[in-house]
Amino acid sequence: MSDTAYEQDGRHAADHAYRLIRDEILSGRRAGGEWLREGELADSIGVSRTPVREALRRLTAEGLLIYERHRGVQVKSWDIADLDEIFSLRMVLEPWGCSLAAERATVDVELLEDLACRMDALVVNGQPTDLDELTDLNNRFHRAILEGSGNNRLASVLASVVQLPIVWRTFAHYRPEALKRSLAHHHELIAALRAGDADWAQSVMCSHIKSAWHSIREETSFRHHQGVPEGPATS
Numbered sequence: 001m002s003d004t005a006y007e008q009d010g011r012h013a014a015d016h017a018y019r020l021i022r023d024e025i026l027s028g029r030r031a032g033g034e035w036l037r038e039g040e041l042a043d044s045i046g047v048s049r050t051p052v053r054e055a056l057r058r059l060t061a062e063g064l065l066i067y068e069r070h071r072g073v074q075v076k077s078w079d080i081a082d083l084d085e086i087f088s089l090r091m092v093l094e095p096w097g098c099s100l101a102a103e104r105a106t107v108d109v110e111l112l113e114d115l116a117c118r119m120d121a122l123v124v125n126g127q128p129t130d131l132d133e134l135t136d137l138n139n140r141f142h143r144a145i146l147e148g149s150g151n152n153r154l155a156s157v158l159a160s161v162v163q164l165p166i167v168w169r170t171f172a173h174y175r176p177e178a179l180k181r182s183l184a185h186h187h188e189l190i191a192a193l194r195a196g197d198a199d200w201a202q203s204v205m206c207s208h209i210k211s212a213w214h215s216i217r218e219e220t221s222f223r224h225h226q227g228v229p230e231g232p233a234t235s
Contacts, residue, residue, distance in 0.1 A: 013051035032077030099202035100149035107148030126176025
């Protein structure tokens with residue numbers, strides 16, 4: 001094997017390990033406080049320790065893991081203070097990005113409409129029938145708006161913020177009335193973007209983020225007082 005081919009194979013293995021470990025953390029299969037061992041991960045993934053080591057470095061740099069000398073890496077735990085920091089950033093950046101998208105009028109509103117309707121169809125009697133699919137559609141909805149803002153750095157920053165475990169499965173925290181309100185916000189956002197009204201779009205996104213903030217904070221606070229370990233909620 002040539003040096004170039006070897007390097008490409010190594011990068012592929014590292015990327016593969018990175019995605020698998022990251023998905024386990026974000027989905028909650030790896031809980032906050034859990035220690036990750038290179039050997040065990042390498043065996044479960046089917047790669048050598050080298051790509052696992054590279055994957056753990058990347059995840060540590062992203063803030064999903066904590067490195068302790070002589071002990072290794074640990075899945076980061078999240079608390080209400082982290083939640084408030086994350087949503088404080090979202091409250092500043094995401095409504096602004098939404099207003100930019102309305103001004104530019106380049107967002108594919110038909111795509112947003114399709115995503116919103118598909119999310120509606122996944123909720124029955126106030127409960128999501130497929131939490132992972134609903135979360136994925138919602139992330140695509142928000143990402144499409146941010147990409148329409150024309151600010152690539154804004155989209156990149158927010159992508160790293162909203163995928164932290166504490167907000168990864170937002171809908172798991174919603175009571176039926178809050179979920180209904182969130183889905184309705186999507187359709188109002190579409191209307192504001194279709195009208196090209198930046199102030200309207202920004203206002204709705206503010207309400208949308210604030211509502212999510214309160215829903216998750218309330219559930220996180222309850223779990224904290226009940227002694228439930230921090231981490232992503234499950235359905």
